[in-house]
Amino acid sequence: MALTVSIVSAAEEVWTGEATQVIAKTTEGEIGILRGHEPVLAVLAEEGNVRVTDSSGTVHTVEAADGFLSVDHDRVEIVARNAKLT
Numbered sequence: 367m368a369l370t371v372s373i374v375s376a377a378e379e380v381w382t383g384e385a386t387q388v389i390a391k392t393t394e395g396e397i398g399i400l401r402g403h404e405p406v407l408a409v410l411a412e413e414g415n416v417r418v419t420d421s422s423g424t425v426h427t428v429e430a431a432d433g434f435l436s437v438d439h440d441r442v443e444i445v446a447r448n449a450k451l452t
Contacts, residue, residue, distance in 0.1 A: 371442045375449035387419040405438045427452045
């Protein structure tokens with residue numbers, strides 16, 4: 367079973383799918399999310415990247431800033447004012 371990940375900006379859905387790992391830069395530092403992670407709500411750093419490793423092992427990098435990350439029951443939702451695939 368994998369993580370279900372959704373990354374959206376104010377304008378569009380940037381990336382969605384299943385992943386084995388998510389790493390994001392928050393105001394408290396970098397956070398890594400794997401399956402079974404405890405529920406958490408974190409504020410994204412003003413500048414930073416989110417790295418998503420999908421089920422095939424491909425790493426997708428998204429510039430995401432000014433938003434938040436939520437984890438609950440293996441579902442990761444990232445909402446950012448500005449976000450784009452790099």
